[in-house]
Amino acid sequence: MVNARRERYREETRDEAKRIALAQLAEHGPEGVSVNAIAKRMGVTGPALYRYFKGRDDLLTELVRDAWHDLADAAEASVAASEGLESADRTRALGEAFRTWAITQPHRYLLLLGTPLPGYHAPTDTIAAAHRTMSALLRVLPPNGDGPVESTLDGQLRAWARSRGEGDLPPAVLLTGVRAFTRLHGVLSLEVSGQFGPMGIDPALLYRAEVESLILGDSGTRGSTRLSGPG
Amino acid sequence: MVNARRERYREETRDEAKRIALAQLAEHGPEGVSVNAIAKRMGVTGPALYRYFKGRDDLLTELVRDAWHDLADAAEASVAASEGLESADRTRALGEAFRTWAITQPHRYLLLLGTPLPGYHAPTDTIAAAHRTMSALLRVLPPNGDGPVESTLDGQLRAWARSRGEGDLPPAVLLTGVRAFTRLHGVLSLEVSGQFGPMGIDPALLYRAEVESLILGDSGTRGSTRLSGPG
DNA sequence: TAACTTCTGTTAGAAGTTCTAACACAAGTT
DNA sequence: AACTTGTGTTAGAACTTCTAACAGAAGTTA
Numbered sequence: 001m002v003n004a005r006r007e008r009y010r011e012e013t014r015d016e017a018k019r020i021a022l023a024q025l026a027e028h029g030p031e032g033v034s035v036n037a038i039a040k041r042m043g044v045t046g047p048a049l050y051r052y053f054k055g056r057d058d059l060l061t062e063l064v065r066d067a068w069h070d071l072a073d074a075a076e077a078s079v080a081a082s083e084g085l086e087s088a089d090r091t092r093a094l095g096e097a098f099r100t101w102a103i104t105q106p107h108r109y110l111l112l113l114g115t116p117l118p119g120y121h122a123p124t125d126t127i128a129a130a131h132r133t134m135s136a137l138l139r140v141l142p143p144n145g146d147g148p149v150e151s152t153l154d155g156q157l158r159a160w161a162r163s164r165g166e167g168d169l170p171p172a173v174l175l176t177g178v179r180a181f182t183r184l185h186g187v188l189s190l191e192v193s194g195q196f197g198p199m200g201i202d203p204a205l206l207y208r209a210e211v212e213s214l215i216l217g218d219s220g221t222r223g224s225t226r227l228s229g230p231g
Numbered sequence: 232m233v234n235a236r237r238e239r240y241r242e243e244t245r246d247e248a249k250r251i252a253l254a255q256l257a258e259h260g261p262e263g264v265s266v267n268a269i270a271k272r273m274g275v276t277g278p279a280l281y282r283y284f285k286g287r288d289d290l291l292t293e294l295v296r297d298a299w300h301d302l303a304d305a306a307e308a309s310v311a312a313s314e315g316l317e318s319a320d321r322t323r324a325l326g327e328a329f330r331t332w333a334i335t336q337p338h339r340y341l342l343l344l345g346t347p348l349p350g351y352h353a354p355t356d357t358i359a360a361a362h363r364t365m366s367a368l369l370r371v372l373p374p375n376g377d378g379p380v381e382s383t384l385d386g387q388l389r390a391w392a393r394s395r396g397e398g399d400l401p402p403a404v405l406l407t408g409v410r411a412f413t414r415l416h417g418v419l420s421l422e423v424s425g426q427f428g429p430m431g432i433d434p435a436l437l438y439r440a441e442v443e444s445l446i447l448g449d450s451g452t453r454g455s456t457r458l459s460g461p462g
Numbered sequence: 463t464a465a466c467t468t469c470t471g472t473t474a475g476a477a478g479t480t481c482t483a484a485c486a487c488a489a490g491t492t
Numbered sequence: 493a494a495c496t497t498g499t500g501t502t503a504g505a506a507c508t509t510c511t512a513a514c515a516g517a518a519g520t521t522a
Contacts (some may be wrong), residue, residue, distance in 0.1 A: 003490060006498070013499095027348040031262050036479065047481075049499055056480065114346035116424050118260040139383055153436045160430050175440075182437065186417025193347050198358055199391050204386045206413065209406075234519065237469070244470095267508065279471055280508075285507065 014044060014052050018066065021059055028115065033060060050157045060117055065126050067108045072132035074101045079136045088215045090140035095211040099188060099204070106192035107191075113185060115195065131164050138177040140168065144217030149175055183210045245275060245283050249297065252290055257338045261348065264291060267353045291348055295366050298339045303363035310367045319446045321371035326442040328433075330419060337423035344416060345424065362395050368406040369400065375448030378403055407448075414441045 012032040020038045035056050036046040053059040078097035084092040111117075122130075149157065149171045157171040157178075187210055190196060191203035251269045266287050267277040283292045309328035313321040333340040342348075353361075380388065380402045388402040388409075418441055421427060422434035 003498095004341070006489080008425070010498090030346065031349060031498060034479070035481085044499095045501065046479090047483095047502085050481070069429070110346040113421070113426070114426065115261065115341040118262060122429070127239035136449065150436065152433065153440075156432045156436075160432060163431075178432065178437065179440065182421060183414055185421065186413035186415070190344070190413060190416065191421050193344065195344070200394075201387045201391060201409065205387075206382065206409065209384075209410065210413070234469095237518080241469090244515070265508070266510085275470095276472065278473085278512095282470060348522090 010052065013042075014062075017049060017052060017059070018062060022107050022108070023064065025111065026105070029107070030046055030060070030111065035059065057117070060111075061120060061123070061186060063108075063121060064111055064120065064223055065129075067112050068126045068129040068133075070108075071101055071112065071127040072136070073132045074098075075136035082140065086138060087142040091142065092211060092217050094136060094140050095184065095207070095214075098184060099207055102188045102192055109188065109192050112187060134181065135164075135166070135230070136176060137180055138166075138173065141173075141176055141180060142215060142217055143173060144176060147172055176214075185213065186210075241283070244273075245293075248280060248283060248290070250292060252294060253339070256294065256342065257336070260338070261291070261342065266290065288348070288350055291342075292351060292354070294339075295342055295348070295351065296354060296360075298343050299341075299357045299360040299364075302332055302343065303360040303367070306364045306367035310370055313371065318373040322373065322414075322446050323442060325367065325371050326415065326438070326445075329415060330438055333419045340391055340419065340423050344420060365408060365412065366395075366397070368411055369397075369404065372404075372407055372411055373446060373448055374404060375407060380406055407445075411445050414445065417441075420428060 017038050020041050021033050024033045024037065033056070034051050035053070039046045041050045042049075048124070074097055075094060078094045079090070081095040085093070148154070153175065154171045157174045158167070161167050161169050161171075161174055184207070187207045188202060191207070195204045196206075248269050251272050254262050255264045255268065264287070266280050266284070270277045284293070305328055306325060309325045310321070313324040316324070333453075364368045378384070384406065385402045388405045389398070392398050392400050392402075392405055415438070418438045420432060422438070427434045427437075
């Protein structure tokens with residue numbers, strides 16, 4: 001039988017370590033997350049932390065896991081809060097929520113979607129959390145996708161939808177969702193990695209322009225099926 | 232007076248070190264680039280390499296610099312090769328060239344546009360190389376941007392164009408270029424970091440869909456000026 | 463040719479890192 | 493009270509970056 005007090009203490013210790021790791025991540029980047037340094041800040045010696053994490057990789061994987069869940073929670077919260085509004089405003093709300101989540105903790109966003117960690121492989125519950133985020137997006141986007149989709153892609157989208165238990169959604173809608181994500185990520189990714197800095201362009205304006213184009217649906221869902229040149 | 236033979240040897244040594252560093256980067260990621268290991272593979276001791284690079288950061292900065300120049304060269308080569316073709320086909324060609332460059336050396340793409348290196352600051356010639364890439368894009372994209380642009384963004388785009396000696400291009404065209412880049416990067420970034428793997432969706436199809444939407448110009452350059460919701 | 467300077471390599475070592483092994487002791491269970 | 497489990501310690505191996513001091517080769521100059 002497991003002791004509850006010990007279990008609670010263990011969880012608190014793990015949380016404290018992760019909190020400090022997150023601070024290190026923000027300050028020095030992924031390479032700067034040091035088990036030894038975390039332990040020192042906690043007032044214990046380095047090897048003590050190996051009772052709580054298998055190693056550095058395990059600790060980082062945990063941070064990735066937590067971040068995905070946190071992002072999914074934020075997305076779902078936005079969708080819940082915008083219930084009753086029209087699709088355009090719900091999309092704007094989710095778009096802002098997504099961007100806010102990203103730019104208030106750029107290091108975390110990059111942990112999820114930047115350069116992958118060397119030996120990292122996503123645990124299944126992390127993939128599920130990523131799916132939650134995508135589902136939130138699909139729930140608010142205007143249903144502009146209703147045309148036929150190029151056949152290869154059509155099959156892949158159907159298979160993907162089935163695997164996540166949303167086999168009822170038409171491929172065109174799924175495609176709209178995926179493309180919406182890649183477009184928003186395109187701007188956010190460059191913003192959080194500081195690429196717009198030297199350009200003097202406000203990424204918020206670019207980002208909102210993308211959001212509006214998603215709402216207008218003039219974003220090539222028609223053209224998306226044309227995969228080769230004319231003629 | 233500088234000795235030419237020594238200078239040449241020095242350059243060769245630097246190149247060899249960078250070649251090995253690139254191999255390490257591909258195999259073990261940015262964290263796996265080790266000065267010591269590079270030296271060992273070259274048949275010298277670790278400290279010897281410090282005659283050629285100030286340190287690890289200096290070496291990595293060099294890799295970033297080279298990669299930007301290489302990418303710009305590839306973009307310009309594509310633009311030169313497609314001369315005479317119509318805009319749509321030139322855009323397709325450049326799009327494919329960009330993607331090919333990225334997916335044949337994902338680690339290098341991520342070095343440029345993934346998680347930034349801790350203490351990295353772009354040298355001026357690197358920024359110039361990035362500008363070359365953008366200029367190539369602007370040269371082939373269809374001139375769909377001719378409407379008015381939201382005033383704040385308009386000013387920022389004008390200033391940006393002036394700073395790179397292309398003050399004659401209208402802001403709407405510049406905006407089209409920037410947004411084209413963010414969209415293509417959105418797909419590529421997720422592809423090279425392996426995010427589409429578990430989804431079972433072929434990123435090439437998504438990427439080409441984005442390219443086609445850029446060609447059709449239905450990508451929200453009209454909607455781009457609407458930065459807030461309707462009334 | 464001899465002397466001097468510069469370049470390129472060496473070894474030694476400081477200060478880090480991750481992580482394992484062996485040990486000490488407290489906490490919880492039987 | 494005896495036993496098991498959890499949590500911490502120190503010691504140490506095998507790495508890392510990077511500096512300091514020294515050795516010798518290469519190139520320059522008198």
